[in-house]
Amino acid sequence: QQQVKQSPQSLIVQKGGISIINCAYENTAFDYFPWYQQFPGKGPALLIAIRPDVSEKKEGRFTISFNKSAKQFSLHIMDSQPGDSATYFCAASIGGGSEKLVFGKGTKLTVNP
Amino acid sequence: GAGVSQSPSNKVTEKGKDVELRCDPISGHTALYWYRQSLGQGLEFLIYFQGNSAPDKSGLPSDRFSAERTGGSVSTLTIQRTQQEDSAVYLCASSLGQSSNQPQHFGDGTRLSIL
Secondary structure, eight states: OOSEEEEOSEEEEETTOOEEEEEEEOOTTOOBEEEEEEOTTSOOEEEEEEOTTOSEEEETTEEEEEETTTTEEEEEESSOOGGGOEEEEEEEBSGGGTSOOEEOOOEEEEEEO | OOOOEEEOSEEEEOTTOOEEEEEEOOTTOOEEEEEEEOTTOOEEEEEEEETTSOOBOTTOOSTTEEEEESTTSOEEEEEOSOOGGGOEEEEEEEESOSSTTOOOEEOOOEEEEEO
8 A cells, every 4th residue: 555646757847847746645644744855876865844734835946735635745846957857755754754754656857958 | 064874885795695784873863764765666664763762663574674773873774585676775864853843864875786
């Protein structure tokens, strides 16, 4: 049973465009939803995270939108840059993130110059 | 600044051999996690240590896998009698522990290849 479903599997956007990655979860006990960015040969790095008591969180060009009733959340990357090309993982956890993370299968983003 | 350090970065071994993977967490982090990332797959939880509490071993795939954490710091993940399906990147993460909004910081992993 896959608790966090992520789509699309891959995404190609042009420089300056908006990248949108979606995730859906099943366990309503989840209370912490981070997004991680991973470059080849490197470990995942936390990009941005949200709690279910807010519907949106923005940090620079990155925004998380959260829909608690639909059990969905998404990552929007505004003004996408070639340097944003990486694999992005959504995740979910209980205990405010102190417990194990359940990850989506990842989205490989390519931003063309 | 010191992040999570894992060693070795790469390990190639023959099927049936035992391997040990090491993780040095960020200083002061009381929580330590092991995950496995198989080719083209997401990250799969293996085991979680929090302070002196009993570890959460619910993600270990078989009894060939074990982990320990000595002195609340360094952790070793051991895989006995390795199989080809054990080939993956093994990632370690640490966090400040049982507080909300404490992110998990990952190391760069150990890439394990079983011949």
